[in-house]
Amino acid sequence: MTLSLDDIAWHRSVGQLIDALDKPNFWTQLVRLLDQYVSFDSWVALLFSADQRPQVFAECPGEDGSPDQLFQDYLRGLYLLDPFYIACREQSRTGLYRLSEVAPEHFELTEYYQRYFRLNVVADEIQFNCQLEGDRTLCLSLGSTQRFSGQQIALLSLIQPWVLGLLRQRLPYEINEVVALAPAPPQADWRVQLEESVQQLKGAQLTARELDVGRLMLSGCSSKEIARKLEISVETVKVHKKHMYSKLGIKxxxxxxxxxxxAQNA
Structure with a gap:
């Protein structure tokens, strides 16, 4: 078997990344390598954990070098509506996933899509997921202003074993080793936090099931999808929605x- 110059360049770059596993510029070096093969416009490396806000390990710099306010909103609570986060929580998996594979039926009609996703990510997103112990997922997310093509996805699928292996090997070198190597102390359930905030803001007492229905609605799930996820009937979903809207005084x-x-900023 004869190696091409491209093969040699790839293996050489992977070797350099292995040498850089304990270096501060590891993530930048990794995304620069990926960008040579597939173009993208934004990226972030983060850790999803059960009952914890995502921990960001590295992200692409803003145009002026300042923190991205939209992304700060994401970390404060919008991540609960992120299709990739929801998919990780519902079924932990390792591999490469496209937005189209995890997004709910009505995702592009949601306020989350209109007011966050299309402004911060713009058009499409793919994510390398590395499932870890303790119900955690290490993710490298790539965002693009254009849809990723089938050819680009095929290429990323081909190299994903190298990328996932590098992600696993990088984890022990992250600065916050307490979070990286062991589950963090659990925070209060997001339903409890949201219910307390809603009660303060609107004086409304929502049930846990109403909160579940509301979150799934905001994430873009249709009534049928919500019914399937919560194992209730479509009619029951509609009743919860009606009660929730009535309690909150909204339409x-x-x-x-x-x-x-x-509520997330309260």
Whole structure:
């Protein structure tokens, strides 16, 4: 078997990344290598954990070098509506995943998509997921202003074993080793936090099931998808929605999303 110059260049680059596993510029070096093969416009490396806010290990710098306010909103609570986060929590998996594989049926109609995703990620997203012990997932997410082509996805699928292996080997070298190597102390359930905030903001007492229905609605799930996920009937979903809207004094998902944002920032 004869190696091409491209093969040699790839293996040489992977060798350099192995040498850089304990270096501060590891993530930058990795995404620069990937960008040579597939173009993308944004990236972030983060850790999803059960009952914990995502921990960011590295992210692409903003145009002026300042923190991205939209991404800060994501870390405060919008991540609960992220299709990739939801997919990780519902079924932990290792591999390469496209937005189209995890996004709910009505994702592009949601306020989350209109007010966050299309502004921060723009058009498409793919994510390398590395499942870890303790119900955690190490992720490298790539965002693009254009849809990733089938050819690009095929190429990323071909190299994913190298990328996932590098992600696993990098984890022990992250600065916060307590979080990286062992499960962090659990925070309060997000439902409890959100319910307390909603009660303070609107004086409303929502049930756990109403909160579940509301979050799934905001993430883009249709009534059928919500019914399937919660193992209830579509009619029951509609009843929960009606009660929730009545308690909050609202008439639209746009208003519900605004309350959700206020609650996360409260």
């Amino acid at each position: 639209s998902q746009s208003e519900l999303f605004s309350i959700f944002l206020q």
